[in-house]
Amino acid sequence: xxxxxxxxxxxxxxxxxxxxxxxxxxxxxxxxxxxxxxxxxxxxxxxxxxxxxxxxxxxxxxxxxxxxxxxxxxxxxxxxxxxxxxxxxxxxxxxxxxxxxxxxxxxxxxxxxxxxxxxxxxxxxxxxxxxxxxxxxxxxxxxxxxxxxxxxxxxxxxxxxxxxxxxxxxxxxxxxxxxxxxxxxxxxxxxxxxxxxxxxxxxxxxxxxxxxxxxxxxxxxxxxxxxxxxxxxxxxxxxx
Amino acid sequence: xxxxxxxxxxxxxxxxxxxxxxxxxxxxxxxxxxxxxxxxxxxxxxxxxxxxxxxxxxxxxxxxxxxxxxxxxxxxxxxxxxxxxxxxxxxxxxxxxxxxxxxxxxxxxxxxxxxxxxxxxxxxxxxxxxxxxxxxxxxxxxxxxxxxxxxxxxxxxxxxxxxxxxxxxxxxxxxxxxxxxxxxxxxxxxxxxxxxxxxxxxxxxxxxxxxxxxxxxxxxxxxxxxxxxxxxxxxxxxxxxxxxxxxxxxxxxxxxxxxxxxxxxxxxxxxxxxxxxxxxxxxxxxxxxxxxxxxxxxxxxxxxxxxxxxxxxxxxxxxxxxxxxxxxxxxxxxxxxxxxxxxxxxxxxxxxxxxxxxxxxxxxxxxxxxxxxxxxxxxxxxxxxxxxxxxxxxxxxxxxxxxxxxx
Numbered sequence: 001x002x003x004x005x006x007x008x009x010x011x012x013x014x015x016x017x018x019x020x021x022x023x024x025x026x027x028x029x030x031x032x033x034x035x036x037x038x039x040x041x042x043x044x045x046x047x048x049x050x051x052x053x054x055x056x057x058x059x060x061x062x063x064x065x066x067x068x069x070x071x072x073x074x075x076x077x078x079x080x081x082x083x084x085x086x087x088x089x090x091x092x093x094x095x096x097x098x099x100x101x102x103x104x105x106x107x108x109x110x111x112x113x114x115x116x117x118x119x120x121x122x123x124x125x126x127x128x129x130x131x132x133x134x135x136x137x138x139x140x141x142x143x144x145x146x147x148x149x150x151x152x153x154x155x156x157x158x159x160x161x162x163x164x165x166x167x168x169x170x171x172x173x174x175x176x177x178x179x180x181x182x183x184x185x186x187x188x189x190x191x192x193x194x195x196x197x198x199x200x201x202x203x204x205x206x207x208x209x210x211x212x213x214x215x216x217x218x219x220x221x222x223x224x225x226x227x228x229x230x231x232x233x234x235x236x237x238x239x240x
Numbered sequence: 241x242x243x244x245x246x247x248x249x250x251x252x253x254x255x256x257x258x259x260x261x262x263x264x265x266x267x268x269x270x271x272x273x274x275x276x277x278x279x280x281x282x283x284x285x286x287x288x289x290x291x292x293x294x295x296x297x298x299x300x301x302x303x304x305x306x307x308x309x310x311x312x313x314x315x316x317x318x319x320x321x322x323x324x325x326x327x328x329x330x331x332x333x334x335x336x337x338x339x340x341x342x343x344x345x346x347x348x349x350x351x352x353x354x355x356x357x358x359x360x361x362x363x364x365x366x367x368x369x370x371x372x373x374x375x376x377x378x379x380x381x382x383x384x385x386x387x388x389x390x391x392x393x394x395x396x397x398x399x400x401x402x403x404x405x406x407x408x409x410x411x412x413x414x415x416x417x418x419x420x421x422x423x424x425x426x427x428x429x430x431x432x433x434x435x436x437x438x439x440x441x442x443x444x445x446x447x448x449x450x451x452x453x454x455x456x457x458x459x460x461x462x463x464x465x466x467x468x469x470x471x472x473x474x475x476x477x478x479x480x481x482x483x484x485x486x487x488x489x490x491x492x493x494x495x496x497x498x499x500x501x502x503x504x505x506x507x508x509x510x511x512x513x514x515x516x517x518x519x520x521x522x523x524x525x526x527x528x529x530x531x532x533x534x535x536x537x538x539x540x541x542x543x544x545x546x547x548x549x550x551x552x553x554x555x556x557x558x559x560x561x562x563x564x565x566x567x568x569x570x571x572x573x574x575x576x577x578x579x580x581x582x583x584x585x586x587x588x589x590x591x592x593x594x595x596x597x598x599x600x601x602x603x604x605x606x607x608x609x610x611x612x613x614x615x616x617x618x619x620x621x622x623x624x625x626x627x628x629x630x631x632x633x634x635x636x637x638x639x640x641x642x643x644x645x646x647x
Binding site for chain 2: 054057059060079080083084086087088092094098100101102111112114115116120159163
């Protein structure tokens with residue numbers, strides 16, 4: 001299979017300033033992620049993994065360095081341009097699911113398509129297709145608070161997939177659900193990855209991380225290890 | 241996002257917290273309702289006053305003692321004793337005055353009137369037979385004051401229907417009965433036709449007596465309060481005003497018209513004066529109502545700010561999923577405008593209903609002021625945009641990561 005780089009960060013750093021105090025959340029992180037990879041980013045809390053995820057998800061901009069998403073440098077874009085990138089290129093799966101309350105599964109899944117300006121018929125068709133794919137055919141009209149944690153996360157995954165994004169970005173996707181359902185979610189991720197979806201997952205649980213083919217360990221804002229199927233990644237080692 | 245969907249979605253969001261939503265609208269409802277009610281009432285009372293003045297005749301001139309002048313030096317109109325019956329007689333006969341057809345000298349005073357065990361405080365008008373012609377007073381039974389009554393200083397009275405009701409009740413025939421005014425006994429000789437009217441300007445609440453009787457027997461005065469003049473046509477009103485003015489100036493030995501000790505007003509002058517007075521009053525009341533509208537708007541802003549804070553996570557999520565600033569602003573502006581607009585609709589309805597009932601109570605014709613209602617809709621929409629803008633902007637400025645992190 002021909003390799004295409006989908007994510008490339010070049011020495012990105014993130015520094016937070018609170019008055020006189022500067023906190024370095026990320027320092028000179030360079031990562032390459034190919035299309036079709038399943039990457040887990042691990043690290044203890046405060047390691048900078050959430051900051052990295054925010055930058056990779058175009059929710060935040062790096063203080064320095066460049067971030068190329070699908071070949072386009074997005075590290076200097078305006079707020080609205082970033083919103084567009086998030087809408088079309090990135091599918092988010094959050095730890096707390098973040099579904100709209102008192103809103104049906106179907107409407108939740110249609111939301112990103114509304115922002116993309118897709119017409120109503122097409123929205124309905126696609127939302128139904130993805131909800132069916134995730135085994136929620138008879139839950140479409142249920143409002144989000146009537147669903148179990150695992151079901152809510154599956155709705156969220158459907159919502160992340162409807163725009164056919166370049167990457168699926170999951171932040172502790174199993175953090176709020178029971179372990180049996182967590183295995184189900186990971187099975188879904190693996191299935192999606194087998195179909196060719198690029199998945200980046202943030203987690204601090206190593207058994208969850210081991211579902212991924214590549215594990216990047218972050219500590220104190222720096223990459224500590226980068227292993228593909230248990231072996232050190234050559235590219236990264238050369239950079240270090 | 242299609243606007244219809246946006247409105248539906250906002251409506252759904254507002255229905256989640258019905259109690260808060262209704263309280264938020266209440267301010268707008270009260271504001272709009274009071275503005276509509278007050279403007280409608282102002283207009284209906286103005287209309288009814290104008291139509292009543294017009295019904296008195298469009299070529300009527302009223303001469304009153306004292307001049308309409310600004311400043312404290314001049315006394316109030318009618319407050320002087322400078323007009324006399326001789327003035328009236330001179331106007332009728334003078335060759336200088338060519339445009340006047342009828343002259344009605346009048347003396348009026350409020351007084352207590354007693355009949356049997358009943359009494360009422362009413363207006364006593366000393367009149368001549370011309371009064372009935374000039375003021376279009378019709379008689380339902382008996383006769384109006386005759387020239388003979390005036391010449392002989394007859395102790396007779398003609399009652400307005402309101403006075404009849406007050407003194408004798410609804411069913412009795414008062415003709416031939418006696419009434420007492422200032423310890424003088426007067427015999428009732430006629431009853432006038434109901435003209436309608438309310439409050440201070442009730443034309444049915446009048447007792448007519450011969451002018452001579454009023455001046456000499458009842459009140460001991462030798463002046464007139466009013467000389468009513470009927471011009472030959474409504475086209476010569478200005479000329480008539482001038483002719484009478486110069487005649488009276490000469491008779492009162494005044495050379496400077498600005499020092500005149502009388503004023504001559506046409507019906508149009510009267511309408512203008514009353515209109516400007518009621519207009520000012522309406523504007524004042526509406527201004528007060530508008531303040532309540534402003535307070536209502538601030539209430540909306542307050543609620544919207546709370547809503548934005550409460551829904552920070554939702555806003556963060558929407559932004560993460562690709563909502564641009566404009567979409568978030570529109571979402572919250574739509575909610576604010578729906579709030580104020582529905583307040584405008586309910587308020588207009590209440591305002592119309594309120595003005596209907598108040599109009600009934602104070603017996604003026606009920607008119608719906610369409611411009612006021614359109615204005616109310618427009619204003620309620622604008623209030624939504626003005627007071628919804630800041631919360632909406634605040635929502636759109638939230639950073640997605642901050643918002644997602646918010647607990």
